[in-house]
Each structure stands twice: as C-alpha cells, then as structure tokens.
Amino acid sequence: MEHHHTEADKSKKSGLLSNKMLWLIVGAACFVIIGFIIPTPQSLIELVEKQKIAEKLIEWHVAHDVAHAAWKAKLVLAMIPMAVIYFATEALPIGLVGILMPMFAYFFKLLPMKMIGQTFAGDAPLFLLGVLAMGVTVIGVGLHKRLATWILGWTKGFVVPIVVLCVSMSVLGSFISAHAMAAFMAPVMAAVYMGAVSANSNQGVIEHDPQLAKLLLFALCFALNVGGVGSPAAGGRNVIMMGFWSDYNVPMSFGRWMMYGLPLTPVLGLAVAGYMLFVFRKVKTKDLTPGLLAIKEETKKMGPMSYAEKVAFGMMLLILFLWIVGGHDLGLGGPALLALVIPVVFKIADWRKILGGISWDAWFMYCGALTLGALLKETGAALWLAQLFLNGLNAIGCGKGLGLWIGMSSFSGLMTNFMSDAGTTALLGPIAVPMGIMSGVQGEPWAIGLATAFATSFAHFLIVGTPNNAIVYGLGVYPDTGQRMISPIDFVKYGFILWVICLVIIWVLGFMVLYNVVGFPEGITETAKAVLMTNAH
Amino acid sequence: MKIRILLVDDEKEFVETLAERLRTRGFHVTEAYSGDEALETLKEYNFDVTILDVQMPGMDGIEALRAIKKLKPLTEVLMLTGHGTIETAIEGMKIGAFDFLLKPCKMDLLLEKINGAYERKSDHEERIRKAMVDKLSTSPMSVFEK
Numbered sequence: 240m241e242h243h244h245t246e247a248d249k250s251k252k253s254g255l256l257s258n259k260m261l262w263l264i265v266g267a268a269c270f271v272i273i274g275f276i277i278p279t280p281q282s283l284i285e286l287v288e289k290q291k292i293a294e295k296l297i298e299w300h301v302a303h304d305v306a307h308a309a310w311k312a313k314l315v316l317a318m319i320p321m322a323v324i325y326f327a328t329e330a331l332p333i334g335l336v337g338i339l340m341p342m343f344a345y346f347f348k349l350l351p352m353k354m355i356g357q358t359f360a361g362d363a364p365l366f367l368l369g370v371l372a373m374g375v376t377v378i379g380v381g382l383h384k385r386l387a388t389w390i391l392g393w394t395k396g397f398v399v400p401i402v403v404l405c406v407s408m409s410v411l412g413s414f415i416s417a418h419a420m421a422a423f424m425a426p427v428m429a430a431v432y433m434g435a436v437s438a439n440s441n442q443g444v445i446e447h448d449p450q451l452a453k454l455l456l457f458a459l460c461f462a463l464n465v466g467g468v469g470s471p472a473a474g475g476r477n478v479i480m481m482g483f484w485s486d487y488n489v490p491m492s493f494g495r496w497m498m499y500g501l502p503l504t505p506v507l508g509l510a511v512a513g514y515m516l517f518v519f520r521k522v523k524t525k526d527l528t529p530g531l532l533a534i535k536e537e538t539k540k541m542g543p544m545s546y547a548e549k550v551a552f553g554m555m556l557l558i559l560f561l562w563i564v565g566g567h568d569l570g571l572g573g574p575a576l577l578a579l580v581i582p583v584v585f586k587i588a589d590w591r592k593i594l595g596g597i598s599w600d601a602w603f604m605y606c607g608a609l610t611l612g613a614l615l616k617e618t619g620a621a622l623w624l625a626q627l628f629l630n631g632l633n634a635i636g637c638g639k640g641l642g643l644w645i646g647m648s649s650f651s652g653l654m655t656n657f658m659s660d661a662g663t664t665a666l667l668g669p670i671a672v673p674m675g676i677m678s679g680v681q682g683e684p685w686a687i688g689l690a691t692a693f694a695t696s697f698a699h700f701l702i703v704g705t706p707n708n709a710i711v712y713g714l715g716v717y718p719d720t721g722q723r724m725i726s727p728i729d730f731v732k733y734g735f736i737l738w739v740i741c742l743v744i745i746w747v748l749g750f751m752v753l754y755n756v757v758g759f760p761e762g763i764t765e766t767a768k769a770v771l772m773t774n775a776h
Numbered sequence: 777m778k779i780r781i782l783l784v785d786d787e788k789e790f791v792e793t794l795a796e797r798l799r800t801r802g803f804h805v806t807e808a809y810s811g812d813e814a815l816e817t818l819k820e821y822n823f824d825v826t827i828l829d830v831q832m833p834g835m836d837g838i839e840a841l842r843a844i845k846k847l848k849p850l851t852e853v854l855m856l857t858g859h860g861t862i863e864t865a866i867e868g869m870k871i872g873a874f875d876f877l878l879k880p881c882k883m884d885l886l887l888e889k890i891n892g893a894y895e896r897k898s899d900h901e902e903r904i905r906k907a908m909v910d911k912l913s914t915s916p917m918s919v920f921e922k
Contacts, residue, residue: 422909430777709916721822
C-alpha cells in the first residue's frame with residue numbers, strides 16, 4: 240500500500256477547492272447577501288400573505304408582520320446556497336453543516352423553539368440510528384466479507400464472475416453499507432487481478448493489464464453505487480426522503496420502497512456488467528479463474544461461520560422482516576433500535592464499540608436535513624421555490640408526471656456527482672415534494688420523491704461524488720508497484736455514459752413500468768395536498 | 777496473493793539457491809546482489825519482505841536498511857547475519873528490522889520469520905486502510921490529500 244502520488248493528485252491538493260477557509264467565507268457571504276442585502280422578492284411576500292403562512296408565523300411569535308415573515312422565508316432560502324457550497328467543497332464536516340440548520344433556526348427564530356428539536360427525535364432519526372448501528376455490528380463481525388466470498392467464491396472464467404460481481408454487489412449494496420463493502424472488496428479485486436495476470440506472466444516479471452484492473456475496480460464501484468436504489472436501508476439519503484413524506488402525512492413503508500426499488504437493482508447491476516464488459520472488451524487477460532483463488536483463500540481463512548456472524552445474520556434478517564411486515568405501528572425506528580440492543584444482549588459487540596462505530600457525522604447531517612426540510616415547509620420557502628421551478632418546467636412541457644420525474648431525476652443525478660448524496664436529497668427533497676403535490680398527479684409526492692432519491696445513487700462520473708468512488712480509487716493500487724490502477728479522469732471517461740444508461744433505466748423500468756405495475760395508493764396526493772394547504776392556512 | 781520477497785546478498789550462488797527454494801514454496805522472489813541494486817529495485821516495485829545480508833561490499837546492511845526503511849517504510853526487513861555480526865543485526869532491529877537470522881539458516885525457521893514479517897506488514901496495512909476508509913467515508917475529497 241505504498242502509493243506513488245501523481246502530479247494530478249498534488250495539483251488538486253493545492254487547488255482552489257482545498258482552500259476550506261475561502262469556501263467557508265464564500266458560503267457565509269452567500270447567506271449574508273441573500274438573507275440581508277438582496278430585497279425580499281414581491282412574489283414571496285405575496286405568497287406568504289395569500290397562503291396565510293405569515294398569519295401562522297405571527298401566531299407562533301416568529302414574525303411581526305407579513306414582510307417579516309417573508310424575510311424569515313428568505314433567510315431559509317439563503318441557507319440553501321450556503322449548504323450547497325459547504326457540501327460540495329467540504330468546507331465544514333457534513334455533520335456540522337447539519338448542525339447549522341437548527342442552530343440558525345434558533346438564532347434567527349425561524350420556528351418556535353419546541354419545533355426545532357423535533358426533527359432530531361422522530362421515527363426517521365431513530366431508523367437511521369438503527370441502520371448505522373446495524374452496519375457497525377455487521378461489519379464488525381465480518382459478515383459482509385462472508386456474504387461477498389460466498390457469492391463470488393464459486394465463479395470461474397471471465398464473464399460469469401463480472402456479472403455475478405455486479406449483480407450481487409448491487410443487491411447487497413441495497414442493505415449493507417456500500418462503503419464498507421467497497422473497502423473490503425477493493426483489495427480483494429486487486430488480489431483477483433494479480434492472480435489472473437500472474438498466471439499469464441513469465442516467472443518473476445508481471446505483465447500488467449491495466450484495462451483488466453480498471454474493469455474489476457469500476458465494475459465493483461459502480462455496482463455498489465447503483466445498489467442505493469434498492470431499499471431505504473441502503474443509505475441515509477433514502478431515510479431523509481422517507482422523513483419528508485412523513486412530514487406530509489404520507490409515510491412510505493420499507494416494503495413499499497423495495498417494491499419500487501429492489502427490482503431495479505439487478506437490472507442496474509446487469510447494465511453495469513454489460514457496459515463494463517463492452518468498454519473493456521479488449522482486455523488481454525480473459526480468464527479470472529487463477530485470480531478467483533484469492534477469494535477462496537479469504538473464505539478458507541475465515542473458517543466456519545462464527546457465533547457472532549450467526550447472531551448478526553439473524554439480527555439482520557429479523558430487522559428486515561420487521562421493517563417489511565411490521566407496518567405503521569412498529570414504524571421503522573422500532574425494529575431499527577433492535578440493532579442497538581441485540582448485539583449487546585447476545586454479546587457479539589461491545590456497547591462502547593457500537594457507540595464509537597456509529598457515524599455521528601452522518602446522523603447529525605441527516606437530522607439537520609430534516610430540520611431544513613421543516614424550515615422550508617413551514618416558512619413557505621419550499622412552496623415558493625416549487626412554484627418557481629414548476630412555472631419554468633411547465634414552460635417546457637415538463638411540469639408534471641413523467642416529464643417532471645425525468646427532469647428532477649436528471650438534476651438530482653447531476654447534483655449528486657458534485658456533492659454528497661444525502662446533501663442532494665436534503666436540499667432537493669423539500670422542493671421536489673411540494674412540486675409533485677402541486678402537479679396533482681396521482682401517486683405524488685411518492686413518485687417525484689423516489690425519482691429524486693433513486694438518481695442520487697448514480698454518482699459515477701466524479702471521484703468525489705460518493706465515498707465508494709474515493710475508496711475504490713484510494714485502495715486500488717497495483718500490489719507490486721504501488722501505482723494507482725485508476726485515475727480521477729477515468730471516472731468521467733467510464734462513468735458518464737453509464738450515468739446516462741442508469742438514468743434511462745430508471746425512467747423506463749422505474750417510472751414507466753414499475754410505477755404502473757406496483758401503482759400508488761389512492762388518496763396520497765390529496766392527503767399530502769391537504770397538509771400542504773393546512774400548513775399554509 | 778503470493779508473498780513478495782526481495783532477496784539481497786552478494787553471494788550469487790546462495791541467492792539463486794535460496795530464491796529457487798522459496799519459489800517452489802509459492803513465494804514471489806526477486807533477487808538483488810548489492811544494496812544499491814536492492815534500492816533500485818525497491819524504487820520500482822513493492823515487496824512484502826526484504827531478506828538482507830548485513831555484510832556486503834559497498835553499501836553495508838545497516839546503511840541499506842536505513843535507505844530501505846526511508847524509501848518503503850512498510851516493507852519488513854529480515855537481516856541475514858553470521859556469528860561475527862550479530863551486534864550489527866541487533867542494531868538493525870533497533871532501527872526497524874523485523875528480525876534477524878543466522879546463516880546458514882534452516883528453511884522452517886526462515887519460513888516462520890517470513891510469515892511473521894508478512895503478518896506484521898499486513899496488520900499495519902490493514903490499519904492504514906481502515907484509517908483511510910474512515911476518512912474517505914466522511915470526506916471523499918480527502919482522497920486528494922497526501
């Protein structure tokens with residue numbers, strides 16, 4: 240793992256994006272300019288007055304009059320570009336950006352005090368806490384390694400291992416932390432590569448096949464990325480979207496999400512495999528069998544399944560079962576909390592280890608995102624933005640239904656390549672949901688929410704788009720020379736077309752087929768609309 | 777994956793024989809006949825374990841060890857020594873060598889030391905990998921930091 244850092248790495252390190260203080264100031268300046276210098280748009284003032292949002296804010300003692308209420312909404316709008324800048328440049332840790340949301344709400348009195356903390360303690364935050372805790376235990380006992388080696392260990396040849404890798408990683412990525420899987424599998428892929436090329440080389444001198452190295456690493460990385468659509472447990476971004484729906488009194492169940500998302504994952508996995516095999520069709524090494532011995536070695540090293548692995552596996556299945564069949568009474572948070580209790584009771588993980596392993600950075604970010612959603616909703620800022628965007632989209636004929644879903648998923652898919660997937664959902668969700676409701680199409684706001692969330696799994700073409708990309712890039716080195724197997728520009732080169740392919744798959748198979756086959760419950764649009772309007776009145 | 781070994785000794789016959797014996801046991805072995813040659817090879821390739829003779833003409837074992845540790849700090853070094861140079865081997869361990877072996881050494885003992893050195897390197901790499909992944913999970917942009 241002794242890496243040779245390229246000139247490209249060095250230049251990026253000293254580049255503009257690494258100047259965190261500069262971006263901290265730029266973000267703050269955007270907030271100040273929009274919040275305090277630019278006058279409040281007349282349309283915003285009219286909206287908060289007409290929709291009686293001002294009346295509500297005055298009643299809550301957070302605004303004195305209509306103009307003051309509209310200014311409060313503008314302050315919330317000013318937080319969006321600031322958050323975008325901080326997410327995209329990492330000027331602040333993502334958890335801290337999340338903390339800024341309630342902090343600003345307190346200091347600028349954007350909501351009544353008792354409402355601000357609520358977003359940190361609902362079903363969605365507890366669900367996410369459980370998902371993160373389950374990840375700590377599953378990864379801690381090495382269950383993810385066992386599952387991966389079980390799935391891949393039997394394969395032989397060339398095409399079959401690639402197809403199995405892509406489909407299995409995309410499905411596993413729907414339930415198990417894709418970051419942890421990438422961290423485990425990237426060195427395994429390097430070992431598979433070395434085994435395969437060594438078999439083709441003369442004694443002592445390894446003839447490298449860089450195309451094969453890229454094929455293996457990108458297939459792994461992109462397959463894990465697309466797994467994000469499969470279930471709410473795939474990542475916090477999905478949990479955030481579920482939180483937004485709950486705010487409009489149209490919560491979606493775990494099983495329902497899987498009905499829309501899970502059938503997409505093997506297809507997306509197959510698309511990754513097909514595209515990778517096509518792009519890298521000129522690889523010199525066409526037999527991975529000698530390299531796959533590395534996976535068999537891993538399995539052998541692990542020995543039989545341990546007590547801890549069995550308990551973790553059972554816990555995972557139980558929680559999944561309860562998420563799917565538990566219904567609204569148990570919520571998502573109830574079963575998720577078992578992930579904190581079971582490992583300690585059955586002595587497979589230490590309580591302190593679980594606490595230490597949970598990504599609090601992610602948790603604070605998600606809770607902050609829910610605060611931002613509440614701020615946008617309650618102040619009327621979301622409604623104003625939704626109207627603004629809908630007017631623009633109506634002008635080009637994409638104001639509702641398929642056109643809107645395609646437009647929103649394209650924008651969300653583009654944005655997620657430049658910043659965190661959770662950040663993208665956190666910022667677009669509160670705007671997308673009212674847009675869907677206002678479009679009045681049956682199935683909204685679920686349809687537009689899913690469209691927005693699904694596309695955040697396609698951060699294929701920029702290395703900083705998702706930790707999976709950065710991990711595979713960082714760990715993907717030739718063991719014998721320490722040189723990197725892929726370069727940052729390779730993500731653009733091989734990821735962009737795949738990004739388009741993935742979007743087209745969710746448009747066709749997701750929006751045109753699954754939305755119609757699975758359908759949407761009657762009345763959700765009306766219920767959500769009633770909340771939107773009640774909220775406004 | 778095969779353990780990668782760099783075998784450094786000025787005694788050509790000893791190197792060739794030992795390299796062959798190690799290869800038959802599944803190791804990937806590269807030969808070097810001086811400290812300078814070893815360093816040139818290390819500049820280009822990574823090795824898990826370097827087996828280094830402490831007494832060589834030109835750059836001696838300690839000098840070579842310092843240079844190897846500077847160039848590739850994670851590579852574990854096993855020092856090969858005669859009875860008269862044990863002090864040198866002990867000095868080598870103080871500056872980072874994994875262990876030393878008396879020449880001529882028994883194959884079982886050599887294999888044990890090689891595996892021990894490889895395990896230590898693997899553990900070290902695993903910890904680095906974990907720290908790297910933790911950082912990249914929260915900040916993908918840190919991939920560009922040295």
